Amino acid sequence: MFKMLKKSVLALAIGTAAALGLHAAAQAQPKLEEVKVALFWLRNGEVSALMVADAKGYFAEQGLKLTLVDGGPGRNPVPTVGAGQADFGVAPGSEVVRARLAPAPVDVVAIGSMEQVMPLAYIKLGNPGDPDPTPKDLEGKTVGIQAPGKFFLESMLKRNNIDPAKVKTSIVLGTPEPLMVGKVDYFAGFLTNQTYQIEQEALKPTAPPAVKGKTWKAIPFYKYGLAMPTNVVFATNKTLKERPETVRKFMRALAMGMKFDHEHTAEAIKLVDAYPAQLERVDKLAWRAKIQHPLEVNEGTKANGLLWTDPKVWTDMMDFYKEAGEINRVVPASEVMTNAFNAGVKLAN
Secondary structure: OHHHHHHHHHHHHHHHHHHHHHHHHHHHOOOOEEEEEEOOOOOOHHHHHHHHHHHOOHHHHOOEEEEEEOOOOOOOHHHHHHOOOOOEEEEOHHHHHHHHOOOOOOOEEEEEEEEOOOOEEEEEEEOOOOOOOOHHHHOOOEEEEOHHHHHHHHHHHHHOOOOHHHOEEEEOOOOOHHHHOOOOOEEEEEOOOHHHHHHHHHOOOOOOOOOOOOEEEEEEHHHHOOOOOEEEEEEEHHHHHHOHHHHHHHHHHHHHHHHHHHHOHHHHHHHHHOOOOOOOOHHHHHHHHHHHHHHHOOHHHHHHOOOOOOHHHHHHHHHHHHHOOOOOOOOOHHHOEOOOOOOOOOOOO
16 A cells, blocks of 8 residues: 555656646747738738748747738738838738828838849730740730729830830729630730639630730839839838837848748748638749749849848839829838848858
């Protein structure tokens, strides 16, 4: 009986010690700092770097816990971040510029660009072996545009010494049906969006005659018009001044996620496919990566690190929107963007 009691006491002591050890270990683990990121749209492969960084544990390694706040129609992340309801935001660079220079300005500053150029393009149908069109090919043609897009088209035409009067326009919705049924010759869309629908429709046995067996060809605005950064990461000046280390850790984790996304794309796609509430599946994510990855890098990122953003591009963008009448002044680029928090993370090749 004494032996049994001794064994019971010993077992109780071991159990108590183990429980205390687990409790101490739990207490020893540092608490992660939550960082909320407000998105411009619903989460999909456009912001794959964020989700990859989270799934790979890069944010946790920096002592951060990522929370994504989905955007969508009527949910602009700029005022969300400006009001302190999120720590960081992701939006087109134009949204940051217009908010920063509005009559009632929102105190936000860009700290990096996930896409170095806006993927706006003027898209046509063609045969796979056809050469890519140029702005000159728009003469005498009809371009389907959305209502706010006329200034973009006319600006690109003027930059290429083409009289806008020689190009007809038709106001259409944001889907490429008018192009696929032959109502317009070109369609203003995004390389990372509507081109997928065109490819899918072209493969269907029931595809319209104008689409069947065809592919898309494009005149990129960033090549013939202006390079404008999009999927820009931004925060308030208050955050940058009061929490600089948090900002640096966030940008390092995000850059590591982008690096993994580029260098281990197949594995990254699986991680994004499985990410909670992410909308796109493996086939579309793989399609997107082929188009989107080249838009995320340039000579500047090769030299300075992923997410680096060119000050000159921001000055050019302000000039563009001032000419369009959407802002009333141009300020030094340093008032709307900074590379001070860039982590210098570069791709292997």
